[in-house]
Amino acid sequence: MTSPLLPTYARAELSFEKGEGPWLYGRDGQRYLDFGAGIAVNALGHAHPHLVEALTRQASKLWHTSNLFQIPEGERLAGRLVENTFADVVFFSNSGAEANEAAVKMARKYHHAGGHPERYRIITFGGAFHGRTLATIAAGGQAKYLEGFGPKVEGFDQVPLNDLEALRAAIGPETAALMIEPIQGEGGIRLVDNAYFKELRALCDRHGLLLIFDEIQTGVGRTGKLFAYEWTGVAPDIMSVAKGIGGGFPMGACLATAEAARGMTVGTHGTTFGGNPLAMAVGNAVLDVILAPGFLKDVERKGLLLKQRMAELKDRHPAIIAEVRGLGLMMGLRTVVPNTDFIAAARDQKIILIGAGDNVARLLPPLIISDADISEAFDRLDAACAAMEAVLKTQARPGAAQ
Ligand SMILES: *Cc1c(COP(=O)(O)O)cnc(C)c1O
Numbered sequence: 200m201t202s203p204l205l206p207t208y209a210r211a212e213l214s215f216e217k218g219e220g221p222w223l224y225g226r227d228g229q230r231y232l233d234f235g236a237g238i239a240v241n242a243l244g245h246a247h248p249h250l251v252e253a254l255t256r257q258a259s260k261l262w263h264t265s266n267l268f269q270i271p272e273g274e275r276l277a278g279r280l281v282e283n284t285f286a287d288v289v290f291f292s293n294s295g296a297e298a299n300e301a302a303v304k305m306a307r308k309y310h311h312a313g314g315h316p317e318r319y320r321i322i323t324f325g326g327a328f329h330g331r332t333l334a335t336i337a338a339g340g341q342a343k344y345l346e347g348f349g350p351k352v353e354g355f356d357q358v359p360l361n362d363l364e365a366l367r368a369a370i371g372p373e374t375a376a377l378m379i380e381p382i383q384g385e386g387g388i389r390l391v392d393n394a395y396f397k398e399l400r401a402l403c404d405r406h407g408l409l410l411i412f413d414e415i416q417t418g419v420g421r422t423g424k425l426f427a428y429e430w431t432g433v434a435p436d437i438m439s440v441a442k443g444i445g446g447g448f449p450m451g452a453c454l455a456t457a458e459a460a461r462g463m464t465v466g467t468h469g470t471t472f473g474g475n476p477l478a479m480a481v482g483n484a485v486l487d488v489i490l491a492p493g494f495l496k497d498v499e500r501k502g503l504l505l506k507q508r509m510a511e512l513k514d515r516h517p518a519i520i521a522e523v524r525g526l527g528l529m530m531g532l533r534t535v536v537p538n539t540d541f542i543a544a545a546r547d548q549k550i551i552l553i554g555a556g557d558n559v560a561r562l563l564p565p566l567i568i569s570d571a572d573i574s575e576a577f578d579r580l581d582a583a584c585a586a587m588e589a590v591l592k593t594q595a596r597p598g599a600a601q
Contacts, residue, residue: 213226219245222245231546232550234550235561239384239443242443242489243565244567245565253481262477265471265475266470270475272476272480277452284425284438286455287455287460289455290463291450295442296335297330298441299330301468305462306375306376307375308462309409309462312461312462318373318374321354322355322357322370322376323356324359325358327340334352337353356369356374361391375409376408376436377402377403377410378413380414382416384417384555393432397433400434412438418443421527422526423498423526424527425490425495426440438453438455439454444485445482498566502525502526506523506525512580516588519535519584532560542560544587549579564576
């Protein structure tokens with residue numbers, strides 16, 4: 200079967216025709232429990248009535264006007280983000296990579312405005328993922344994404360995660376900022392402890408660097424706080440957001456303190472689509488739900504429940520699952536078997552998981568997941584593990600065909 204799409208994805212032989220809450224309805228006539236949420240995007244599940252209502256109401260009024268005019272829905276969304284975070288100002292983009300591009304440009308311009316144009320280098324961390332534009336693949340530093348695309352964009356230095364000595368050694372007179380995911384998503388749900396974040400903050404303060412948090416995957420309630428930095432005990436100067444903020448509508452944002460944003464004056468940056476009324480209406484609707492009293496507390500509680508159940512799964516199937524890690528509803532199962540095999544076995548049991556680095560299968564259910572559906576996920580993954588164990592047993596049998 201040839202497809203007219205550029206073949207940059209190894210797509211599963213599966214497509215869907217509709218979604219409802221945490222459920223996806225496949226064109227194969229099957230119903231799937233969606234623990235991928237479009238890679239942490241469908242924060243409120245599929246076809247959430249409040250989002251559908253906000254989108255369709257806005258769609259019949261006004262879609263796009265350009266940023267040459269005031270956009271009151273955007274002012275409102277930015278105001279709510281500012282009110283609920285460390286930030287003073289917000290720039291809206293269409294995607295995560297563009298939010299990171301804005302963050303990188305802002306950090307460089309900050310030093311330029313302060314009379315230090317030579318300070319433009321950004322330190323990033325091993326295993327990072329920051330997007331697929333030329334600058335963000337340089338930031339991520341992964342050979343597999345850089346190879347063949349010409350010279351790597353200048354100005355990114357990478358140090359191993361959780362190695363303070365290497366970080367101290369990498370900071371030089373040209374360093375502008377550090378950029379880190381509070382929890383590495385694509386890298387495999389890799390966490391570091393709060394002492395590390397405190398040290399990052401202290402190093403930034405000591406050397407006059409900006410601290411950039413990439414919360415594109417961790418943000419918007421995913422970990423049980425509106426943003427994951429709230430767990431770390433420190434605040435960044437700049438933060439990129441995307442994925443969950445649109446609940447499935449493509450949008451992103453770069454948040455910053457007024458100080459960090461001092462260089463971003465009229466004409467220094469822009470976007471045609473970013474922050475248009477349609478996106479802003481949906482973003483506000485997402486916040487209506489997530490900021491409602493008790494919502495985030497419940498995400499935190501469900502995160503603990505999910506973690507307990509996954510620990511139980513690991514205990515039952517040590518030949519399949521090596522480790523459970525994560526925070527809130529951002530969970531990773533490091534598997535003994537290849538993670539891709541485990542994800543395929545899970546799909547056979549009609550539950551969608553997502554791969555990540557470090558041989559991890561990610562569980563990123565929509566934040567509206569119910570306790571009953573967490574139990575349902577356990578049962579399906581339990582069945583997936585049992586099916587894999589049965590195969591392993593056949594393979595181990597002497598004389599078994601390979
Ligand atoms: C997904 C992701 C990105 C890239 O976002 P796009 O919308 O795909 O450009 C950047 N950083 C992190 C941490 C992500 O998870």
